[in-house]
Amino acid sequence: MQEFHDALFPTAISFGATGGPERKVEIVQLTSGREARNLRLRHSRRRYDVGTGLRALADLYAVLAFFEARRGSLHPFRFRDPFDMKSCLPDQAITPLDQPLGTPEGEPAAFQLAKTYGTGEASYVRPIRKIVAGSVRCAVDGVELREDRFAVDPATGLLTLADPVAPGAALTAGFEFHVPVRFDAEHLSLSLTAFKAGQIPSIPLIEVSL
Template identity: 50%
Template sequence: MSFHEIRFPADLSFGALGGPERRTDIVALTSGHEERNTPWAHARRRYDAGLGLRSLDDIEALVAFFEARRGQLFGFRWKDWSDYKSCKPSRKPGGEDQVIARGDGETRSFQLVKTYRSGPGVYARPITKPVAGTVTAAVQNVEQREGVHFDLDITTGILTFREPPLAGVEITAGYEFDVPVRFDTDRIMVSVASFQAGQVPDVPVVEVRV
């Protein structure tokens, strides 16, 4: 897949509207009950980048970024200011934030994940675009150092230990992360007069699978 490992300007994504989207197929039965199912294992996030624009300089930066991505052709990183940490927004990520796996004595590579819980419901989201320099890890609460105990592929979110963790030990990680996205349009319609009057262009952005 065509993807540029560059982040959309974070100051422009601040204030953008968006969030997760699910797809649910619903069949209404003659009894009045419903059958519900989903073909998606993971949510897909959508955003409107236009709402983060505050000046004509912002528009210039947006157009430059759009042209460099060739519209919808190349994906890029997006900072979702409402959900970009392995911990609560008010905290700093730490190595014990998220349980990503348990060791089996053989496996060395593990996908970063973020788990969402509410009541009995649990959802594990793969994190494929961690932010370089923010990832910490621990094995059974013992801190592990990147470049010493493990290596990280920031393009996939796969963490690889130099030595396989022992069987049964808990492997945890903390990090900041981006969302892999692309523009969901091949054109941007901008009117300087309308923008100065308070109207911003629609710039849809959609998450992509990587």
């Protein structure tokens, strides 16, 4: 796996992106007329096109410089999903009660930050790896912890508690996050449309698994 570049794609451009999650489902038509469906990948994979986010010639140059610095599709990087970037709804404020924490990993107790979609047995739990530094709030049984009582690795999304917690305690957290992506194209097709204006019709990005 190539080195991950801890660089954030220009947020002003990502705000105008289009895209969302993709699911790989294998569908087989049976002789009975029914379908057999198999989920090929456990987690969804997000695709975006940020060409729609360009507004000025400066945006074109910013994308060009970012593309070259990443060596095209070689190195993945951080992307701010304009539709899904918080533990809560995009228009709400983060709280320490937003999401339940995952299963402990290692000693002292470490928890993988995650976001749950849906409710009940059909819910989907998405591991969150690329955290926005300083955005995490954490609570035990509804009581928010001070920042010095936990630590978060923004590169892996692992949260480590400074103190042990009682078995069965409700651990929750709120946070802001990025999506690890890479360019899904070998070249950029740049054009100048007018004085101080340009466009790149398509700039595809695809989520990578880390």
